[in-house]
């Protein structure tokens with residue numbers, strides 16, 4: 001079988017070789033963009049499948065698109081005549097019984113589907129795009145009552161929603177009591193490692209050199225510290241994330257949206273009489289046209305009295321062709337919008353103020369079903385050039401925090417305290433007081 005296999009190892013870098021030889025339970029290979037990580041995932045998974053008859057391997061990417069572009073398209077011609085591809089279930093079956101399954105994990109619900117399934121080896125390509133919760137749901141699946149290696153291989157670039165947990169486990173090596181430091185190995189990569197890429201695309205390094213400060217050192221040199229610095233260091237799951245509860249009828253409810261070509265994001269926020277904010281629902285959908293997205297948001301709010309919905313001012317820019325703006329389109333589909341204050345730094349400060357913990361409490365609470373906001377808000381990194389602002393990369397984690405920012409800055413006064421029902425005696429006293437005032441012309 002292996003005789004038909006065309007895998008050329010002659011150009012392997014030292015780092016790739018280390019990745020191939022490592023026997024630790026969790027191995028992360030990462031740092032720079034283009035270091036040869038995805039190639040190594042494909043090559044190593046094939047080698048394991050060929051060497052250990054009957055082994056079960058899973059390769060994961062965050063999105064279906066990435067999986068398709070990065071691995072399905074590359075592996076299909078490589079394994080032609082070697083392993084049979086089952087397109088529906090997305091796995092390659094080798095004649096020796098080994099399987100390479102290809103999966104993706106767009107949200108935490110997707111991660112749950114791997115619970116209870118056993119894999120001998122799992123590869124997570126671009127692990128920094130996975131939330132810590134996803135990793136925690138996935139890694140227990142590496143097990144099996146056989147003599148195969150049971151390992152997890154991760155590849156990663158600094159930045160992304162998983163920057164902090166990957167950095168903690170593999171770069172800073174700070175472990176909890178339940179983690180054994182011996183289980184973890186990190187293989188640092190730089191863009192200069194990949195001789196094939198340097199030869200075939202000599203401009204690649206120039207392109208990396210032109211990246212903004214911070215991102216350049218991260219993606220060219222694999223520097224994990226340049227992107228370090230969580231903007232919302234005050235974020236604390238134990239304080240800010242709460243179990244959902246039924247929102248009292250008199251609390252005022254608001255929505256706030258962010259809309260870009262790649263994502264429509266919406267948060268639902270209830271404010272109580274003490275001026276505490278409760279984010280109770282989230283919506284984040286990519287590639288949604290306005291009419292559909294607007295209607296989905298309105299439907300999700302059925303039966304709720306929403307005071308207003310804030311939105312970024314650029315939605316009011318008129319299209320030259322139709323003369324209409326996006327805010328008009330939202331309104332025509334049932335979602336009337338209110339212009340938000342767009343000042344980034346003041347908006348972030350407003351969120352910081354809400355997150356501030358005093359006596360163990362804060363004014364912003366997020367229901368634990370708002371998975372994306374809970375991952376994205378603490379993952380925002382401080383902009384090294386402009387420390388009062390956040391990085392706008394990775395772009396996909398900015399939408400929900402942006403929506404929160406629009407609301408936090410635009411909302412200034414808390415909901416009024418509900419009127420109390422007066423007892424009959426109190427009503428009588430008030431009536432008397434009104435009469436005395438009238439007589440004495442107070």
Ligand SMILES: Nc1ncnc2c1ncn2[C@@H]1O[C@H](COP(=O)(O)OP(=O)(O)OP(=O)(O)O)[C@@H](O)[C@H]1O
Pocket residue numbers: 008009011012013016032033034035036037038039040157194196197
């Ligand atoms: N040992 C190798 N032999 C031949 N080609 C290689 C080798 N290593 C990497 N390449 C090629 O170099 C290019 C970049 O590699 P790859 O896509 O694996 O990098 P990466 O680190 O995953 O990049 P990114 O960070 O952008 O995901 C690809 O075309 C890949 O096929």
Ligand SMILES: [Mg+2]
Pocket residue numbers: 037038039
């Ligand atoms: Mg890659």
